[in-house]
Amino acid sequence: MLNPLDFPLVHHWLDDMRVDVMRYVLFATGIWFVIWVLLAQVLRFRKIRKDTPKPKQMVREFFTSIRSIAIYSTFGLLYLGLNEYGLMWGPEIASGLGPIWVVVSFILMTIGHDAWFYWSHRIMHNPRHFKRFHRTHHQSYNPTPFTAYSFDMPEAAVHASFVIVWTVIFPTPHAVVSAYMIFQIARNTIGHCGYELFPADKHRRPLFDWMTTVTHHDLHHARAGYNFGLWFTWWDRWMGTEDPTYHARFAEVIAKKSAKAKAEAASSPDPVLHS
Ligand SMILES: [Zn+2]
Numbered sequence: 001m002l003n004p005l006d007f008p009l010v011h012h013w014l015d016d017m018r019v020d021v022m023r024y025v026l027f028a029t030g031i032w033f034v035i036w037v038l039l040a041q042v043l044r045f046r047k048i049r050k051d052t053p054k055p056k057q058m059v060r061e062f063f064t065s066i067r068s069i070a071i072y073s074t075f076g077l078l079y080l081g082l083n084e085y086g087l088m089w090g091p092e093i094a095s096g097l098g099p100i101w102v103v104v105s106f107i108l109m110t111i112g113h114d115a116w117f118y119w120s121h122r123i124m125h126n127p128r129h130f131k132r133f134h135r136t137h138h139q140s141y142n143p144t145p146f147t148a149y150s151f152d153m154p155e156a157a158v159h160a161s162f163v164i165v166w167t168v169i170f171p172t173p174h175a176v177v178s179a180y181m182i183f184q185i186a187r188n189t190i191g192h193c194g195y196e197l198f199p200a201d202k203h204r205r206p207l208f209d210w211m212t213t214v215t216h217h218d219l220h221h222a223r224a225g226y227n228f229g230l231w232f233t234w235w236d237r238w239m240g241t242e243d244p245t246y247h248a249r250f251a252e253v254i255a256k257k258s259a260k261a262k263a264e265a266a267s268s269p270d271p272v273l274h275s
């Protein structure tokens, strides 16, 4: 009788699955535990929504994310196959480009992925494609760290194919691809964590306004139709798709702490008068 485990491809697929599941569980659970449990009290003024998603939502997101990882691992086999047959020329060329290229290629991959995500995301929001590609992700009206990979299967394939296309076209070392996989899940779980963790300037605007904040993507879940960007705000600005309420909403979230600090200062005894 045929045993699926006799096939090396099945082994590779399972190995890939194991690494990806571990990465997802580590970051989604880790961010949830640190932000929602350990620092919940400290960060309570940075909580974006009043409501907290129910555990039932997180369980659903967890299982749909594992399904997405199964798709990623299938694309992982394609990556392996192309590499095996010498068709993945990007990493080969990159190996001769020195250590500076490691940093440059990481930055380029981040910029490339942001563009890929913006445009594929906008297409998936087209009513003709939304139901099949992107509905599952938006079932999380109020996102959680577990929303990070909660996609319909065709959407998971769109995201996974970026790594293949990019690595075939651009000289990117294998190590950069691996590091990027860690960066993207860390940033992705933070982006869905429901607490504004990005710094603000004295005008309560994002200190790094060229980067998307947690509020930026939270607004996309609250009122889809704006804020399609992944890491950077520039595509939404160039294309006129930034939520017009974004900066006001960001300032509102930041102001919660200032309002509380002012109230505390007003109620505490004056150190000069009472000394
Ligand atoms: Zn969307």
Ligand SMILES: [Zn+2]
Pocket: 137, 143, 147, 192, 217, 221
């Ligand atoms: Zn999202």
